[in-house]
Amino acid sequence: MKLAVFSLLEHRNSRVPINRLPVEILARVFSFYARIDIPGATMRAVSPATPRRRSLGWITITFVCRRWRQVASHHASLWSTVKFALGWEWAKEMVSRAKSVPLDVVVVKP
Numbered sequence: 001m002k003l004a005v006f007s008l009l010e011h012r013n014s015r016v017p018i019n020r021l022p023v024e025i026l027a028r029v030f031s032f033y034a035r036i037d038i039p040g041a042t043m044r045a046v047s048p049a050t051p052r053r054r055s056l057g058w059i060t061i062t063f064v065c066r067r068w069r070q071v072a073s074h075h076a077s078l079w080s081t082v083k084f085a086l087g088w089e090w091a092k093e094m095v096s097r098a099k100s101v102p103l104d105v106v107v108v109k110p
Contacts, residue, residue, distance in 0.1 A: 013065045026068070027075040034058040034078055040085030040108060054085050076101045084108060 013019055018026070039057035058078075062069040072078055079097035083090070085108040095103065 010066060013067065019065070019067055023071055026071050027078070030058065030061060030068075030072055030075060030078055033061065034081075038081075038083075039090075040083035040106070054087075056086070073097060080104055081106060 021029075034057075037055075037057040037060075039055065039059050041055045041057060042053075059072075062072045076097065076099040079094045080101045081104045082094045082098070083106050085106070
């Protein structure tokens, strides 16, 4: 049942106009967006009792649908700016996904 639902959702997503763009164009759009929504920015606290968190920035596009995740995950230059503000695990993941692309390493004070 779950597989059938996922299949229907994937089919529906494939019919959305933006998902008909070639992979190269979609990756380029993601590159522009990555310059605007930079990972590691401090998010505003919901209340004074809530601790501030770091934003994933453009990385949240990988949560939209399977195709977007695949395109972003395989576009190495998107991952070339390594932000240690997101923590060590994210930094390692960014280095891994950047493959052989030159890195821009950003270290932010906590």
